[in-house]
Amino acid sequence: MSRIVVLGAGVVGMTSAYALAKKGHEVCVVDAAPGPAEAGASFGNGAQLSYYYTDAMASPSLAANIPKYILRLDPAFRVRLTLSPAFMAWGLRFLGNATQKAFERNTTDILELGLQSRSGIADLSEKLEFDYSKTGKITLFSSKKSLLKAEGLSKLKNRYGAGQVVLTREQALEKEPALAHYGHFFEGAIWSPHDEAGDSSLFCRNLRVLLERDYGVCFLFNTKVRRIQTRANELVGVTAETEEIQCSRAVISLGAWTAPIAKTAGISLPIWPVQGYSLTVPALTLAPVASITDTARKTVFCRIGDRLRIAGLADIGPVNGKFKEDRFRTLLTTAKGIFPKAGDYDGEVHAWTGFRPVTPDSKPVVGPTRVKGLYLNCGHGSLGWTLSMATAEKLSELVGTFSAHCSLISDLDGCHLRRSGT
Ligand SMILES: Cc1cc2nc3c(=O)[nH]c(=O)nc-3n(C[C@H](O)[C@H](O)[C@H](O)COP(=O)(O)OP(=O)(O)OC[C@H]3O[C@@H](n4cnc5c(N)ncnc54)[C@H](O)[C@@H]3O)c2cc1C
Incomplete structure (x- = not known):
């Protein structure tokens, strides 16, 4: 060798x-x-080992919302167009993957990879300490329409052993009592029991x-x-x-x-860098135990030991690598709005930005x-x-x-x- x-x-x-x-x-x-x-x-990602939440970034709904992202009408996503040939080539291929068929194919391909990864992470967890937790994931949906759509994808994932279950609002509250302090309305949720978390x-x-x-x-x-x-x-x-x-x-x-x-x-x-942000604060007793993804606000909450990591935002466009204070504030305000009592937002807040290396599919x-x-x-x-x-x-x-x-x-x-x- x-x-x-x-x-x-x-x-x-x-x-x-x-x-x-x-x-x-x-x-x-x-x-x-x-x-x-x-x-x-x-360093500061969302801490999820989302073996079953493997939805490809390019999707019909993302494509439909691009005008909204360009006009900055959605705080979680921003698209800034640039005339860079590399960006345009990437963007066209990305859009080519935004059909329902490609989205489902890409999502299940990634899911297969996730499944292969799962046992490797479990093996390593016996040799390494990394605040590993097997607490499952609850994904929240704010409307009947979005929940119904997710249910369809969930059925597809269940063919791969995802074991995902659709929860009514009441069932979700039973599974994760911290949702009683959730700051917005949600129609229902999907429970993904085999998803895990830790500190990468x-x-x-x-x-x-x-x-x-x-x-x-x-x-x-x-x-x-x-x-x-x-x-x-x-x-x-x-x-x-x-x-x-x-x-x-x-x-x-x-x-x-x-x-x-x-x-x-x-x-x-x-491969295009898509910028995101996270913040980490001390977890309070009302922090959720399971990982929570708020699909309407595209934000994820996750306990890592005694800390609470909140990650989100996707800024697609020219890259200058800078930490943008206004974008971080957006995430902080969103986090406080979703789970006001889950973390000590007035204490030591660790702010971070990073880039997802995203391929078109x-x-x-x-x-x-x-x-x-x-x-x-x-x-x-x-x-x-x-x-x-x-x-x-x-x-x-x-x-x-x-x-x-x-x-x-x-x-x-x-x-x-x-x-x-x-
Ligand atoms: C906000 C956000 C949330 C995320 N949440 C999750 C999540 O919950 N779960 C999940 O699985 N993934 C998540 N991701 C994605 C995940 O973090 C990335 O896919 C993953 O970290 C990429 O790992 P990497 O090793 O390829 O790149 P990186 O971790 O970026 O490592 C690249 C390395 O290359 C080094 N480097 C760069 N240039 C040079 C050079 N010229 N010479 C030498 N070294 C160099 C850097 O120092 C760095 O150490 C998230 C990403 C973001 C931004």
């Missing part, structure tokens, strides 16, 4: 390192930040300890990658700001930063590239932690399979994970 360099120490890079190291590879992880999951989406940042930090201790994985932090070096279509190394890293095998798992680095090796990836990109020795594990969108164990495993199988020769990927669909059996 030869050395493999994993670029990125977010949850996708860390789980890639784990799967590769378990297969006997010598692994080295490189990241610009001083530690794992410090600078990317894996803590997961990555403790996974680092395990990787160093049990597998001898090395870490190069504070090492910002500038470009991939190739010769005659073969990987020869990685140029970082501070050093040249010679290698004949590497995996790019740089989350929302993947596309520009892949481009230096001549690989175009339609919301499916991750995993596998070899046309550059011999260069692999991808990226584009996990809104569900990177949930899917990470499955994509890492897939990657480790593909590295084994294709390591001896160059595998051509002519288009993105060739390296997307497909529904099993197709």
